[in-house]
Amino acid sequence: MNRITELFNNKKSRILNVYCTAGYPLLNSTLEIMKALQENGADMIELGMPYSDPLADGPVIQASSARGIENGMTINKLFTDLKDFRKDIHVPVILMGYMNPALQFGFEKFCAKAAEAGIDGLILPDLPMYEYETEFGEIINKYGLKFIFLVTPETSDERINMLDRLSTGFLYAVSSSSTTGNEKSMEQQLGYFKKLQEMKLNNPVLIGFGIKNSETFNAACKYSNGAIIGTAYIKALEQNGSINSVTKNFIDGIVGK
Amino acid sequence: MGYYGKFGGAYIPEMLHRNVEELKNRYLTIMYDPKFQKSFRDLLKDYVGRPTPLYYAERLSKKYRTNIYLKREDLCHTGAHKINNTIGQILLALELGKTRIIAETGAGQHGVATATVCALKNIRCVIYMGEKDIERQAPNVARMRMLGATVIPAKSGSRTLKDATNEAIRDWINNPLDTHYIIGSVVGPHPYPDMVARFQSVISEEIMWQLKKHTGSSLPEYVVACVGGGSNAAGAFYHFLDEHNVKLVAVEAAGLGISSGYSAATTQLGTPGILHGSKSLVMQTEDGQVTEPHSISAGLDYPGIGPMHANLFESGRGEFMSATDEEALQASFEVAKLEGIIPALETGHAFSVLGKIKFKENDNVIVCLSGRGDKDLATYMKAMEKN
Numbered sequence: 001m002n003r004i005t006e007l008f009n010n011k012k013s014r015i016l017n018v019y020c021t022a023g024y025p026l027l028n029s030t031l032e033i034m035k036a037l038q039e040n041g042a043d044m045i046e047l048g049m050p051y052s053d054p055l056a057d058g059p060v061i062q063a064s065s066a067r068g069i070e071n072g073m074t075i076n077k078l079f080t081d082l083k084d085f086r087k088d089i090h091v092p093v094i095l096m097g098y099m100n101p102a103l104q105f106g107f108e109k110f111c112a113k114a115a116e117a118g119i120d121g122l123i124l125p126d127l128p129m130y131e132y133e134t135e136f137g138e139i140i141n142k143y144g145l146k147f148i149f150l151v152t153p154e155t156s157d158e159r160i161n162m163l164d165r166l167s168t169g170f171l172y173a174v175s176s177s178s179t180t181g182n183e184k185s186m187e188q189q190l191g192y193f194k195k196l197q198e199m200k201l202n203n204p205v206l207i208g209f210g211i212k213n214s215e216t217f218n219a220a221c222k223y224s225n226g227a228i229i230g231t232a233y234i235k236a237l238e239q240n241g242s243i244n245s246v247t248k249n250f251i252d253g254i255v256g257k
Numbered sequence: 258m259g260y261y262g263k264f265g266g267a268y269i270p271e272m273l274h275r276n277v278e279e280l281k282n283r284y285l286t287i288m289y290d291p292k293f294q295k296s297f298r299d300l301l302k303d304y305v306g307r308p309t310p311l312y313y314a315e316r317l318s319k320k321y322r323t324n325i326y327l328k329r330e331d332l333c334h335t336g337a338h339k340i341n342n343t344i345g346q347i348l349l350a351l352e353l354g355k356t357r358i359i360a361e362t363g364a365g366q367h368g369v370a371t372a373t374v375c376a377l378k379n380i381r382c383v384i385y386m387g388e389k390d391i392e393r394q395a396p397n398v399a400r401m402r403m404l405g406a407t408v409i410p411a412k413s414g415s416r417t418l419k420d421a422t423n424e425a426i427r428d429w430i431n432n433p434l435d436t437h438y439i440i441g442s443v444v445g446p447h448p449y450p451d452m453v454a455r456f457q458s459v460i461s462e463e464i465m466w467q468l469k470k471h472t473g474s475s476l477p478e479y480v481v482a483c484v485g486g487g488s489n490a491a492g493a494f495y496h497f498l499d500e501h502n503v504k505l506v507a508v509e510a511a512g513l514g515i516s517s518g519y520s521a522a523t524t525q526l527g528t529p530g531i532l533h534g535s536k537s538l539v540m541q542t543e544d545g546q547v548t549e550p551h552s553i554s555a556g557l558d559y560p561g562i563g564p565m566h567a568n569l570f571e572s573g574r575g576e577f578m579s580a581t582d583e584e585a586l587q588a589s590f591e592v593a594k595l596e597g598i599i600p601a602l603e604t605g606h607a608f609s610v611l612g613k614i615k616f617k618e619n620d621n622v623i624v625c626l627s628g629r630g631d632k633d634l635a636t637y638m639k640a641m642e643k644n
Contacts, residue, residue, distance in 0.1 A: 052546040056270040104545030125270040150271040
């Protein structure tokens with residue numbers, strides 16, 4: 001069974017998905033970070049593939065992307081790194097990135113390599129519904145990868161239902177209309193979260209963008225199956241200390257140990 | 258869905274969907290409403306100064322042994338064709354009920370044209386401009402500020418036009434309700450390439466009746482224009498796209514030379530990819546990271562090209578040529594001396610191919626004189642010191 005499906009079968013609430021950027025802070029820190037995340041309680045990992053022009057990301061993740069590229073991270077290098085990662089990492093891992101590098105690599109080859117390495121799903125924010133349905137969705141499904149669509153407070157109910165039908169892993173509810181790492185208050189969005197909760201969607205829902213501490217994590221979990229944290233963790237990785245101890249402190253702070 | 262052959266589309270994150278969808282559903286209805294057309298045409302006439310002349314360039318014609326006509330977009334208010342589009346889009350934004358405008362700019366020409374129409378319509382205006390370009394283009398930054406716009410430096414990436422565009426898109430993501438994004442070229446997600454081309458198509462519309470007055474025929478043998486993103490070329494080509502006897506010549510910036518590593522000739526160096534929301538030709542590494550282009554003219558210093566032009570290139574309908582920094586400079590000096598017109602450096606690229614094409618004596622050749630050279634005086638002064 002796909003690890004994402006299995007996770008949501010076994011755990012319905014307070015799922016913690018943590019984002020990290022491949023090749024950041026160091027070219028070869030990716031696996032160590034993934035291990036630390038798993039050991040310290042992350043239920044799922046969203047692994048970012050660095051791109052020169054990440055439109056949906058705020059300054060912190062942009063900077064981590066730029067550093068990853070500077071460090072020499074490429075899709076080829078990433079797949080080499082991931083060759084045996086399933087020996088150690090058992091939580092679901094989703095690749096997050098932008099269409100251009102995947103197209104340049106060869107979209108089908110990209111999906112094949114990801115599946116072969118043991119990746120469970122993809123988030124490609126600039127792959128829209130029309131192009132997914134007419135061209136790329138078929139390839140993604142062929143390799144057994146889950147595909148996760150985003151919805152926002154501006155997405156109409158009708159469209160949320162369509163995106164829910166097409167999503168195969170979970171639905172990624174962007175907490176407010178923003179790029180990642182925003183400072184907008186979540187309280188304004190309670191109506192939107194409640195609406196999603198009441199819509200009886202097929203997919204589990206994880207809330208992301210602007211989740212940064214136990215307070216925002218708890219608030220998100222009240223209305224969904226869990227939350228995704230990116231910017232706050234990338235910031236934490238800049239602190240002194242071993243990757244494992246920084247990660248432990250960070251996750252403990254979020255889930256409230 | 259806004260495709261030109263295999264290029265185009267709208268590769269945008271969900272956060273932009275509502276805005277882009279609203280635009281897609283409404284732009285044609287709004288644009289072709291008679292009341293809108295009247296406001297648009299009135300402003301083009303009385304505020305921009307259209308129709309711009311189609312001028313028979315006698316001395317250039319003599320030198321190149323053909324008939325050369327210059328479409329004088331340099332005489333538009335603010336000094337370039339850019340304002341044709343910003344006038345159209347500001348009226349559209351008002352129809353959509355938007356109260357805040359954002360735009361990207363490289364050299365500052367589109368930024369100035371946007372700040373101008375925002376002042377005209379009393380609407381808040383935020384311009385994103387690469388930190389590096391802000392240093393290089395101080396007079397245009399001052400113009401935008403004098404017109405009441407806020408200029409925000411784009412500090413990410415290479416800190417030039419590509420990054421200013423990224424920042425403008427991110428601003429739009431963060432302000433989905435009150436803001437309209439005025440893209441300055443025929444790039445971006447559908448419907449932008451089509452919408453901007455339609456607003457700029459006034460250029461070729463005028464060329465047709467003006468040339469007919471001059472020669473009795475509305476169809477020239479050649480239309481020549483420079484291409485960065487490609488908005489003046491899109492406007493100059495528009496009404497000739499289906500006239501297969503009219504050769505469409507697009508001139509890209511070769512920078513220090515196509516294979517020098519410092520170039521912006523996207524059709525020569527690019528591969529299919531996605532940049533700023535559309536599929537087109539993109540200058541990028543093997544790994545799909547977008548690379549930094551180079552051109553002496555900031556207006557052509559862009560690692561992509563509009564999807565319409567990518568398709569003109571692929572289909573062979575357009576003839577793509579290029580000019581180096583040096584060739585563009587020389588051509589600008591030649592036009593200044595022969596015709597008494599100092600063109601923008603961008604336009605210098607278009608002029609530089611006149612000596613490379615074998616025209617017949619009775620050919621009619623249109624060169625789109627997209628902008629005037631005042632903004633490039635510092636570069637021209639440096640070139641004069643050298644020689």
